Amino acid sequence: MTKVASNLQIDSVRLWDTIHETAKFGATPKGGVRRLTLGPEDKQVRDWFRKACEATGLEVHVDALGTMFGLRKGRDMSKAPVGLGSHLDTQPTGGKFDGVLGTLAALEVVRTLNEAGIETEAPICIVNWTNEEGSRFAPATMASAAYAGDYTTDYILSRKDAAGVSVGEALDGIGYRGTEPVAQRKLGAFVELHIEQGPLLEAENKTIGVVDRGQGITWYDGTITGFESHAGTTPMPLRRDALTALSEFVLAVERTAKAHGPNAVSTVGEAVIAAPSRNVIPGEVAFTVDVRSPDTETLAAIDKDLQAAAVEIAARRKVAMTLTAIWQKPPTIFNATLVDAVEHAAEAIGYSHRRITSGAGHDACNLANVVPAAMIFVPCKDGISHNELEDATQADCTAGANVLMHTVLALAGVAS
């Protein structure tokens, strides 16, 4: 930040207006946004974004999975651009900020630099990643995962939605299947601003979350098989009730995460009785477990505890129990230099901040596997996200965009 005073600020009102302008694409009656990946509302926001990028002088490129890159030239075009951005698709009943803030703040950074006449050493490149949410097409964060080499382009193009439409067909349908091969456009770094989607910043009254880790995740599928029998005629001691066994296990899942706290979390999100009836003792249940921790060792220790709990409960209650890990994602360790840069920017501008772990998955978590990456969090009201009630203040959005701008300037360098 040699030549740029840390008091260079983005235009708070322009950013706020831009967020609300795009919120009309897929606006819901309750004030949220429904903008499913590659649907007509996604095309509307993409067209808007392309025009806005071009109007601000960016060269727009679209890759084979529809990810949009808006390139701002640097003084030294031999350097890989510093990437910044997020996504513009939403959950089926999503909010106005999830993904949108990070993408439009990136645009706002470019607008601000343009107005201030600032040239960077390295180019910068703002990005709108395709299908972060994963609501219409699984998996979530598919385009950034493909960029990071987790999937082939063909695999992602062949994924289908519930109606049988493939990603490829949907891209063609809205005219966003680009010609640029996925990951051909190399980035030198990637910084993503996002709402926290959790309650910690708000609870501690901090403005900026300096994200240093992303949680590792293990997903389990489980079943319990007891014996279905008559609720009126089966004495308590002779029962093999799958639901009481599950209840003990649900509480064991909760207890285990707490025991490995404070950063571990675990959740039984689905639990289904096979043939539920008011007067029948449940004979079979299926359930899921979601376990997260920023530490690989903690995930392994929780796994051990949960498997032991399952064995103990099954033996004592004379039921059969399975608990199978169906997906494991290692923790993300964000690049220390970039994390320091975010922290330094927040500190220099004078925002309160804390280190924080990302509980959710993000495009930046995928990017972190192939380029130096970091994230910036700002508070959201009551930690609510993936919900039409999702909300954030103009001041916090502005703060996040300012930290994003100064982090990018530090990484790209200001041309002398």
Added chain:
Amino acid sequence: MTKVASNLQIDSVRLWDTIHETAKFGATPKGGVRRLTLGPEDKQVRDWFRKACEATGLEVHVDALGTMFGLRKGRDMSKAPVGLGSHLDTQPTGGKFDGVLGTLAALEVVRTLNEAGIETEAPICIVNWTNEEGSRFAPATMASAAYAGDYTTDYILSRKDAAGVSVGEALDGIGYRGTEPVAQRKLGAFVELHIEQGPLLEAENKTIGVVDRGQGITWYDGTITGFESHAGTTPMPLRRDALTALSEFVLAVERTAKAHGPNAVSTVGEAVIAAPSRNVIPGEVAFTVDVRSPDTETLAAIDKDLQAAAVEIAARRKVAMTLTAIWQKPPTIFNATLVDAVEHAAEAIGYSHRRITSGAGHDACNLANVVPAAMIFVPCKDGISHNELEDATQADCTAGANVLMHTVLALAGVAS
């Protein structure tokens, strides 16, 4: 039993063959029976039953709800007949014995008395009650309940199945809407033989259950409202998880019944998460509770304990919880004289026996409210019922029919 030796026996092979002959009406590949009330298979078994009754000299009458009465004249026709019987409808995947044993054993009693040339003082009347199971039309035991005055005939006739067909239409469809007003045919007593549908007799190696009580039942509907939030970003201490709250309550329901044991039972048979998702903390669940005890005071004490548990869990976990009793059926106290008669018959013939509480509802429980009534249980394999695997031995069925016969003879008296 002045003139009839207690060694008068029913024809074991004939009873067994009869049970298996009727099992072909609605036979399932797995050896069970699917004979839904007032459907084509129910018509088949009813036609068969009518012919068998007429062949054995009974006068068959059908009431306005399709209940079939087969009257065997007594010496003194001024006396109200002694009723015996059960039902011939089954669960969708039911067994060969539930209801069938009691109805066909009643027929076998008549056949045996005819062959032995025995005339009773009071007439006897064998009964096939319409819709005991309640699978196609709710409520269960509807015809005996209407007989006992719990519902009007018109109310029952207007009940509809899932396809919108009313009981009245279904009766007309198979030609079993009789002309006799419901409950016009007064019975002096009613005795029902049934498989236990529970594991106690088998576990204690007893042949005859002398049923002295039917459990009272309270049905509850419940809801828990916590707060739906992101499984990755919501720290454990800030969660308001409806499913962990439910899990505690399910275990409280189990604990409470055990504490009020040994005869109380309680079951959470249904539990549904409102919008289940693997990575979302459940915000809302709905559930049911079925509580049974032979004592009114125990039902009240359990209710108090469950309400207190709900309040405590809701307060501690910061969730809202409702627990509403939607149906209450007081315990059935079977007539002491009839219960003694059953016990005396079992003792005189030399069968092992024990007093037992009926955990399930039966037509005899409804009858007990308006006439002296009793029930006889025989063991069923592993306590399994409402299942194609339902099974009972020929010896136990024979024993039950013998006890039924001698009980009825004791009640009706043998003409001198």
